[in-house]
Amino acid sequence: MTAARLTAALLLVGFVLPCEPFAADRNESRTVIGPRNLNLYDGAIALKAGHAEEGVRLTLLGLNMAAGEHERHIAFANLCAGYILLEQLDTALDYCNRVLARDDRHWRGYNNRALIYIKQKRYLEAEQDILAVQKLNPNARNLKIVRAMLLDETDPVIPNIVIDDRRRPPRNDDDQ
Amino acid sequence: MIKTALRIFRTALAAIALATASVADNVPRVTDLTDESGDRVPLRTMIPAYPEVARRDRIEGEVQVCFNVDRKGKPYRIAVRKSTNRVFERPATRAIRASMYRALPPGIKPSGIKTCRTFRFHLEPDVVDDAQ
Numbered sequence: 001m002t003a004a005r006l007t008a009a010l011l012l013v014g015f016v017l018p019c020e021p022f023a024a025d026r027n028e029s030r031t032v033i034g035p036r037n038l039n040l041y042d043g044a045i046a047l048k049a050g051h052a053e054e055g056v057r058l059t060l061l062g063l064n065m066a067a068g069e070h071e072r073h074i075a076f077a078n079l080c081a082g083y084i085l086l087e088q089l090d091t092a093l094d095y096c097n098r099v100l101a102r103d104d105r106h107w108r109g110y111n112n113r114a115l116i117y118i119k120q121k122r123y124l125e126a127e128q129d130i131l132a133v134q135k136l137n138p139n140a141r142n143l144k145i146v147r148a149m150l151l152d153e154t155d156p157v158i159p160n161i162v163i164d165d166r167r168r169p170p171r172n173d174d175d176q
Numbered sequence: 177m178i179k180t181a182l183r184i185f186r187t188a189l190a191a192i193a194l195a196t197a198s199v200a201d202n203v204p205r206v207t208d209l210t211d212e213s214g215d216r217v218p219l220r221t222m223i224p225a226y227p228e229v230a231r232r233d234r235i236e237g238e239v240q241v242c243f244n245v246d247r248k249g250k251p252y253r254i255a256v257r258k259s260t261n262r263v264f265e266r267p268a269t270r271a272i273r274a275s276m277y278r279a280l281p282p283g284i285k286p287s288g289i290k291t292c293r294t295f296r297f298h299l300e301p302d303v304v305d306d307a308q
Contacts, residue, residue, distance in 0.1 A: 148232040155301070157234070159204035159226035162296035165218065166209055 037062050037071055044078055052085035073102055080112050089116050107136040114146050118153060126150050205300070215287050216245045222274040224267035224295055236299055237261035239268040242292040247285070249277040257292065268295045 035041035040062030047055030059082060063075035076098045083092035093116050099109040110132040117126035130150060133143045151157075206223055230237070239259040243251040254272050256265050272293060280286060 144233060151234065157231070157299040158302045159231060160207070160298040160300045161204050161223060161226065162207045162209065162294075162298070163221060163223070164209045164294040164296065165291075167292075 036067070037065055039065060040071060040075055040078075043082075044074075047078055047082050047085070050085070052082055056082040056086060069102070073099065076102075077106070077109060077112075080109065084112060084115060084119075089119055092116055105136055107133045107140065108142075110136070111140070111142055111146055114150070118146070118149050121153070123150060123154050215289060216249070216291060217278040218275065219249055219278045220274075220276040222271040224264075224271035224297075226297055226299075227263050227267055230261070230263045230297065231299065234299060235261060235263060236297055237264045238294060238296045239264045240292055240294045241268050241272050242290045243272055244288070245277045245286065245291055247280045249279045251275060251277070251291075253290075264295065264297050271295070 039058045043055050043058030043060075043062050045055075046058055049055075056079060059075055059078050063072065063079070066072045066075055076095045080092050080095035080099060083089070083095065086092075093113065096109055096113040096116065099106055100113065103109070110129040114126045114129035114133070117123070117129065126146075127150065130143065130147055133140060133146070137143065204223065204226055208221070210218075229235075237260040240257045241254060242257045243254040245251055251272050254269050256269065259265050259268075277291075
């Protein structure tokens, strides 16, 4: 699996953009212009752009300033994806597990964790997470990408093209 | 005997063209099937690229493309006659467009008969050597 392909998959997969300004306490009334947690927001933007180190740094700052579980959840999800980009898989796995411990229907979390397991050659666990994504969001495009990555590791294939110029139809299907 | 020699010569020519020409970066395994019933000799047979989406989703399929060949050997009026999956149609027509046939000798007119080529896209298990 090339690094570029892994990055492409992750950029499609794991990042949550905390673009909604919201109050930590929903009963509190305040006016906020722009994202409430700028570090978290900028961290997500950086990660989406592929700047993993900067993205993780900003997201960690955003996590320290997180107001409420929702922002912490977003931070954990993005840190999972960010540490995957940095190839620090054990740290990434820890954050992904925190995401899923809080929300076991977070299909992106399962998807990212499947990527980690594939990278760590833990294929059975990867398959379990892919099945979870399939149940939660069967039409997810990212699901196809991750599933293909797993198949490339466990069941690699090579293309075979038959070019048939025969005018007469074949009597047998020997060439197929 | 002359017909046999001609058939062997055509097959060899096609094999050489196949070995040196490809539109794909990763050249797939290719099987070339031909007989002596065609009225034009392939000079350069381009191999279509296996679409990445099809490879990713483990899709196999077949496309038959029919076309005319002008006197210089260039295909034209290229059209898909039948296909099992549309994802393979563009690579197939692109491969035909990039292919060439042997030019006709002076004084010989093109027959006007359409030539058809079928591409069958398969995925085979890649045997991994455990020792690697």
